[in-house]
Amino acid sequence: MMSKKSGIAALVISIVALCLSIVNLCTAPKAGKQEATDVQYVMYLGTNDKDTNEPVYEPDEAKEKAKEILIRHFGGYTIQEASGGWIDEEKLYQEYTLVIYLSDTTLEKIHAAADEMISTFDQSSVLIQANETRTEFYASGN
DSSP states (O other), X not given: OOOHHHHHHHHHHHHHHHHHHHHHHHHSOOTTOOEEEEXXXXXXXXXXXXXXXXXXXXXXXXXXXXXXXXXXXXXXXXXXXXXXXXXXXXXXXXXEEEEEEEOSOOHHHHHXXXXXXXXXXXXXXXXXXXXXXXXXXXXXXX
């Protein structure tokens, strides 16, 4: 015969298991959809030398150098061109900036590519953002 305490414990465990099952059913991807949570990494690569604040490469050459690094590390990339600017000691600085979007990778691989970019572009750092996203590969039903 079960004691009152073990009966209550069994009831609580059953309720928790039921709640977890309901949560799992509600958050599971629907059948037929290729959708999942993912981390999208965004890298901001300035292209001015960290010491002289002069461009290390012309914009087209800088973009090509970044592409070479990204292909070697990831096999693919998305790049947008941007302008970065800041004020230091009351002087305005501006630089050609590459914004790089990467998914389906790891932070370790991102850091390895950033290390190479820091060296190639003579930077003090590369800004990296990690954003949780929901990814879907959508294809029209021809």
